[in-house]
Amino acid sequence: MRIIGLxxxxxxxxxxxxxxxxxxxxxxxxxxxxxxxxDKARDLEQAMRDASQRSMQQAEGE
Numbered sequence: 127m128r129i130i131g132l133x134x135x136x137x138x139x140x141x142x143x144x145x146x147x148x149x150x151x152x153x154x155x156x157x158x159x160x161x162x163x164x165d166k167a168r169d170l171e172q173a174m175r176d177a178s179q180r181s182m183q184q185a186e187g188e
Contacts, residue, residue: 156164
């Protein structure tokens with residue numbers, strides 16, 4: 127019983143330290159600034175696709 131209690135206590139201490147250290151935020155390789163740039167690039171790509179589709183539809187309609 128003592129061993130189980132010690133294992134649970136160690137797990138609780140480890141979890142607490144993990145949460146205090148950032149709890150998963152530091153696990154990603156991509157920084158927040160890089161993720162924002164990626165999101166902007168995706169938005170730009172989608173805008174370009176939409177514009178090209180509209181242009182093609184207008185050309186087909188003429």
